[in-house]
Amino acid sequence: MSFATRDGRHWTPEYLISINSKKCIGCGRCFKVCGRDVMTLKGINEEGELVDLDNDDDDEIEKKVMILNDQGACIGCGACARVCPTNCQTHVSGAAEAA
Numbered sequence: 001m002s003f004a005t006r007d008g009r010h011w012t013p014e015y016l017i018s019i020n021s022k023k024c025i026g027c028g029r030c031f032k033v034c035g036r037d038v039m040t041l042k043g044i045n046e047e048g049e050l051v052d053l054d055n056d057d058d059d060e061i062e063k064k065v066m067i068l069n070d071q072g073a074c075i076g077c078g079a080c081a082r083v084c085p086t087n088c089q090t091h092v093s094g095a096a097e098a099a
Contacts, residue, residue: 003094013076013094019066023088026064030080030089039080040069 003011016038031039042050043061050067051060081089 014078014081014091015071015074015076015094016068016080016089017071017092018090019068020088020090021065021067023086024065025086026066027085028066029083029085030066033079033083036073036075037070038068038074039066041065042067 003013005011019039021044026041028041031041041053041064043053044063044065045051045060046062050065053061053064076091076094078091081087081091
């Protein structure tokens with residue numbers, strides 16, 4: 001699948017397909033630049049389970065991580081990858097998705 005920018009330059013989207021929870025530091029930078037609700041912030045408790053974040057259980061949360069919320073909403077712009085300080089995301093090109 002091939003696309004073009006507004007002025008006609010070739011562009012291939014790079015879609016977010018996974019986030020490595022071991023590398024993610026839960027900083028939220030990717031969430032802030034994504035206007036499509038592709039990701040959401042969750043907590044990991046002492047048992048290693050993903051839990052919703054609410055103020056009552058903050059003492060039980062070992063770590064915060066970003067997870068995919070709506071993978072299909074990704075438009076492949078790559079903004080999240082550009083702001084991620086830990087390079088914890090995996091993207092695949094639109095051409096590979098179409099194959």
